[in-house]
Amino acid sequence: MSDSFDPRTHNARPDELAGRVIAVTGASSGIGRAVALACARFGATVILVGRNARKLEAVHTEIETAGGPEPTIAVLDLEKAIASDYDQLAAAVLERFGRLDGLLHNAGILGTLSPIEHYDVPTWCRVMHVNVTAAFALTQVLLPALKRSPDASVLFTSSSVGRRGRAYWGAYAVSKFATEGFMQVFAAELENITSIRVNSLNPGRARTMMRRQAYPAEDLNSLPMPETLTGPYIALLGPASRDVTGRTFDAQS
Numbered sequence: 581m582s583d584s585f586d587p588r589t590h591n592a593r594p595d596e597l598a599g600r601v602i603a604v605t606g607a608s609s610g611i612g613r614a615v616a617l618a619c620a621r622f623g624a625t626v627i628l629v630g631r632n633a634r635k636l637e638a639v640h641t642e643i644e645t646a647g648g649p650e651p652t653i654a655v656l657d658l659e660k661a662i663a664s665d666y667d668q669l670a671a672a673v674l675e676r677f678g679r680l681d682g683l684l685h686n687a688g689i690l691g692t693l694s695p696i697e698h699y700d701v702p703t704w705c706r707v708m709h710v711n712v713t714a715a716f717a718l719t720q721v722l723l724p725a726l727k728r729s730p731d732a733s734v735l736f737t738s739s740s741v742g743r744r745g746r747a748y749w750g751a752y753a754v755s756k757f758a759t760e761g762f763m764q765v766f767a768a769e770l771e772n773i774t775s776i777r778v779n780s781l782n783p784g785r786a787r788t789m790m791r792r793q794a795y796p797a798e799d800l801n802s803l804p805m806p807e808t809l810t811g812p813y814i815a816l817l818g819p820a821s822r823d824v825t826g827r828t829f830d831a832q833s
């Protein structure tokens with residue numbers, strides 16, 4: 581089943597994620613917001629992780645208004661967080677839920693598009709920190725909670741520029757290659773000793789702030805809305821992908 585699994589063709593049952601606790605980083609906007617709303621629609625209790633409390637509260641309200649399970653907000657600025665912030669979040673998850681069934685690393689920043697020759701070093705460090713190091717730190721502190729789930733899924737949001745290098749995409753592209761590498765290393769470490777699966781998903785182009793920043797002159801109407809891309813995320817975060825690990829996927833053909 582593992583080799584033929586295609587998250588794009590999965591049709592989720594209405595209660596597919598019922599009873600699951602799923603944390604989504606960057607849940608305040610764009611793809612993360614859309615996936616958080618979809619997770620709740622399919623029955624999950626969602627931990628909304630982000631840096632902007634006001635935006636997270638708006639997503640919280642949307643979920644409640646739609647009748648989804650009550651979500652939780654975890655304010656965490658991945659650029660500024662220190663060890664105790666991560667520890668507090670992990671302790672709160674264990675105390676409140678006793679386990680974690682899904683972790684979607686979705687928050688990210690673009691940095692600047694620039695040739696390597698002129699790439700600004702502090703921007704490089706910021707992008708690598710938010711996109712890679714913070715995801716590593718969050719994964720590490722949440723691992724005890726993931727181990728307590730009978731069927732946990734860790735999913736990384738990747739990008740096409742993290743699978744084949746592209747000129748001028750600088751730290752962003754390199755951070756996505758690192759994301760893919762981290763996914764593979766972590767999946768291999770866990771494969772025979774836990775039931776935790778670890779995969780990556782490239783959402784493809786979507787109408788979000790980041791895409792706008794990368795392509796300011798692009799016609800927004802030509803881009804799919806994030807809400808249309810959530811199906812593969814549900815398949816990879818939920819029971820449909822049980823035993824699928826160490827794999828890279830695309831949300832769009």
Ligand code: NDP
Binds near residue numbers: 607609629658783
């Ligand atoms: P958005 O800019 O809309 O979303 C990025 C999210 O990351 C926001 O929720 C943002 O929070 C959050 N974030 C940024 N910095 C931090 C931080 N320091 N701490 C906590 N959260 C932070 O872009 P997308 O929805 O497009 O991006 C989501 C993911 O999809 C990214 O990993 C991106 O690389 C990937 N992707 C996107 C594509 C596209 O075409 N849109 C294509 C391929 C991959 P806030 O709301 O506060 O800004």
